[in-house]
Amino acid sequence: MVNSNYYMMDFLYVTPTPVQAARAGNAVHALLLYRHRLNRQEILPTLLMGMRPLCSAQYEKIFNTTRIPGLQKDHIRHLRDSRHVAVFHRGRFFRVGTHSPSGLLSPRALEQQFQRILDDPSPACPQEEHLAALTAAPRDMWAQVRSSLKIQAEDALEAVEGAAFFVSLDSEPAGLTREDPAASLDAYARALLAGRGHDRWFDKSFTLIVFSNGKLGLSVEHSWADCPISGHMWEFTLATECFQLGYSADGHCKGHPEPSLPQPQRLHWDLPEKIRLSISLALRGAKTLSGNIDCHVFPFSHFGKSFIKRCHLSSDSFTQVALQLAHFRDRGEFCLTYESTMTRLFLEGRTETVRSCTREACNFVRAMEDKEKTEPQRRALFRLAVEKHQALLKAAMSGQGVDRHLFALYIVSQFLHLRSPFLDQVHSEQWQLATSQIPVQQIHLFDVHNYPDYVSSGGGFGPADDHGYGVSYIFMGDDTITFHISSKKSSTKTDSHRLGQHIEDALLDVASLFQEGQRPKPRCRGLPEEDSGHGSSSLPCHRRGSKATTKSTNF
Template sequence: MAEAHQAVAFQFTISPEGVDLRLSHAALRHVYLAGLRSWKKKITRLRNSLLTSVFPASPASWFVMAVAILASQASRFDPSMGLIDKIKEHLPASPYLVEPARAGLSALAFTSLLWLGLVGTMRGALRALLCYQGWMDEEHGHTSHSTRLWLALVKIFAGRKPMLYSYQTSLPRLPVPAIKDTMQRYLESVRPLLADDQFQRMAALARDFERSLGPRLQWYLTLKSWWAANYVSDWWEEYVYLRGRGPLMVNSNYYAMDFLYVTPTPIQAARAGNVTHALLLYRRLLNREEIKPLLIQGTLPMCSAQYERMFNTTRIPGVETDSLQHRWDSQHVAVFHAGRFFRVGLYWGGRLLHPRELQAQFQCILDDPTPPAPGEETLAALTAGPREPWAQARRAYFGSGQNQESLRAVEQAAFFITLDTTEQGLLGPEPGRALDRYAKALLHGQCHDRWFDKSFTLIVFRNGKMGINAEHSWADAPIIGHLWEYTLATDVFQLGYRVDGHCKGEMDPGIPPPQKLQWEIPEECQQVIQGSLRVARGLADDVDFHTFAFKEFGKGLIKKCRTSPDGFIQLAIQLAHYRDKGKFCLTYEAAMTRLFREGRTETVRSCSIESCNFVRAMMDPTQSVPQRLALFRAAAAKHQALYRRAMTGAGVDRHLFCLYVVSKYLGVDSPFLREVLSEPWGLSTSQTPIQQLELFDLQNHPNYISCGGGFGPVDDNGYGVSYIIIGEDLITFHVSCKLSSPETDAHQFGANIRAALLDLRALFTLPTK
């Protein structure tokens, strides 16, 4: 066991002549370097905390101000108008403080007070400026003079060179909408979905709620909004995610794909080495807070709180509710291959392992012939099945001994890696169907070869293709998307590969090999594992996927239509759904609320009165193109208004959700809230935004594009649709549904989306390219 020998820093023997102490200088050096790295991280964290606490000012500005005030004192000019002398009078008498020293200390004390006052004023002014949301109502490209002035003020007070968390304390709190407004917006959203008698019934329930129980619940919610950083996010995390008792796989976790047309290397271990190193470089930037905060229009900051738990985080199962375990650091990753678990260290000699060294580690695992222990091969199925059996098994069989140590190695890893034994990508005679298999492999795999509780699992297939599966409770998809964009770009454009496909660089042959984790899984636990596996396989086998690239046109042409690309696609999805089912349905589109502190998401109810009018016109052969185009304009404008409303905290669903939570705490029942929160989302949609397009050169490297990612269907008889707009000429879609539903067909719906997009383009007299 090489790793055991490397861990011994000294040996000693006791003999009649005394104690013979033999020190291992090499081992002591590694101990010293590991400690040095740990202290550097602590110092960096302390420094970053100081810089963030005084942003938008900087400690250097205090020094400049102190020099200026001391210089003015020396020239017998008092900028404090007597305050420095007042401070000097209150300094304690001491024989060691001569008059010049007392004057200097007084000046420095005044400098500190003045500086802190200016810092507080700047932060307060920035917070007040960021509360303004009127800029979102202006037409793109037509910014008013008042908005330009406002943006200029934001730039003045926003400081220079912000770190990742610099703006956190300056972000406004998410406002609580008025009950009356939410009732009105809710009724407006369901009007096209209900018959007249059904709508009158819901309107009566809403009016009764608004007059009776609503104000009481609203009072508690308003109180929480004053006290908490965000009145939604903690309850959303707990009740929507952590208290869910169903499987995470398919129902909650989501995935992201590799490059669509390119596989940088066919060598599995090399791809894993490069990508793991790229992920760890991102973690280093994250720890140092050197990732730039996301800014809208290059000026308006968005909340960065979700980044904090990206690495070293695991969802721990509980009988009634799960919890998130986050560690400040982790020095290893957990790796699964062919039914075995391994621990791979990430540092050697106080430094991060190079890609070539990580490749060697992964190759050792691939070459290891050791068979899995009984029950080990399907152990991860516990994380794929229902939460309660996993929680009970964890408590009963993994609380002591080597099972506890091995589970700790998995749960405390930086992230989880699966070296998959299958090949994926655009393979075989039917590349379209191959993409569908690729999506299913990332979403659920074999149901026992991903650790679905980890913040994310990196999956590297045998042919070098890869992807990622992410747990949802700790953050939303744009956070993983930011990580994934950086990883893909770094893997290819910065690290690269040798001509033979191996990682670049040299390696230290003294690095200890991976450590195989040991398990002793009793028969009773194996039965629990098999029960979870049966549930997970039933769920996975029922998921139908259709992933396809729409190449006829993209964002470039849609912009020429003078409309929002997202609104264009959403209206196409509405038209496709009506052609698919012959009816409208409640539609969920995710919008970010990260303009507010600790904001996560809000729902855009994309099926509106205006969108339904447009779809009916498209289905009516008597309607002319100008009539359809006018209805399209009205529907697109309505969608933009709904999206802006959601982003600014004036949506419907999070407010109603929190009112429902308050009602449960108070032990009161609301027929209105109970009915609203039980309504099925027949369409669940989400756009995956590209946040770092500057990392990719689509002009010179057009094939280096990701296919985006997707998720499972939310409703048993509905569709899940994820899409990503890539460059100017490509949109990719991920459509999911249940095979068991007689109402859905992912491939048919995908064909309807293609046709709907082309029909919308035909409304405009524009070229295809």
């Protein structure tokens, strides 16, 4: 939780239905349709430059997968199939079957099952409510407790770990609100990343989170795969549940309930006293982690990838160099910067690091802060920085990065008991700025021209260093970039909102180099009515400023 898991958000500006059970029904059905296509090998491999296929091995473990804690190392448990999901609501666990003898349950039948859980008045048993906090505890502790739990509550534990995925039906609403768009969006990110520390099963491959107002989100365990894999699934889910499955006029799933379906099965946990003490300790640690995370999310709507393309520049490199400028203004110094890129050109490839803080980027940043430099000089230095970043990106993708090799050498040195001062130093260096772009991979699923608000808003992750930042970004359509920033409140050196302001200013300052000193103006969006996920009303744009304001204009 926070240090490894990451989150994915729903649409920013629209919620297709405010009915919680209906949104859960459509989303679960869409996820299982994706699994069906995956099992039938109907999902085409991603092609690099439209020609070179990327390794698809990571897709295997999206579903029916759990990370199992161990005393020395964890392992991944993956089942060939699972015909149920595990559901958490108000401290209680349920097993919900997803199939009948005739096949996958309809969205309306799934909605009915989720509504039965929402209507169930039975209370949580002692300590059951906080049980899932163990999955956020130190792994050795969780491994020991799980051994006891496997004896005391084997059936319940198997129902959770053997589920297709985990579903959390939250009792609170989430998402952007009219009254306070900045604070509500930041709270939404925190709810997805950490929740209350005990309402997600952080070891499942992913937890689908459905809030009381119908807003969705994912909490994703990181060890089984990287973000582009879960992102591909999430794009399909959002597009399918909204555009293909749809909702009736009253906000319910289409079709008819199935009253003959058996009730969802309540899971029962026999928790001895020693496990209850461990749960209390785990919950305390989870709340400390959750309370220390400072999340800030804002859509930058002055320009997007279409403007950057008109400048004949890479959108990712453009953003990365601008981030260097923003971070320098925030901290007054340069730092070791991590940008993840995929190595799926190779069998079972995962990621490599692009070290984005280059000499060329530093030269550009210094020029931006030097009043003696002219705009043509700054523009030329910016292009050099972008070209260098592009070269490093291509090298990392093709196996010519350094960090995975250095890490492998460090591991070997540990096994051989050979001390290497050089490798010790490399391993101890801190990534004070960790960054990642969330790719949009299936733009054909969304009609960004006719329905510009129905686009993925990406996701985020925690900082890699106690005094650092985590920054992810996604290009929403052609004219918006959404940033997800995280840091730790305990640090006196960081402030996620402050960095957000610097990012906005840096992007505008860089753009002005290509627009003869003119700063692009933000594009206004519509805000849907509060009691409905449908329709929109025009509102003026809000300026981003202090912690209480944001560049986000609409919902």
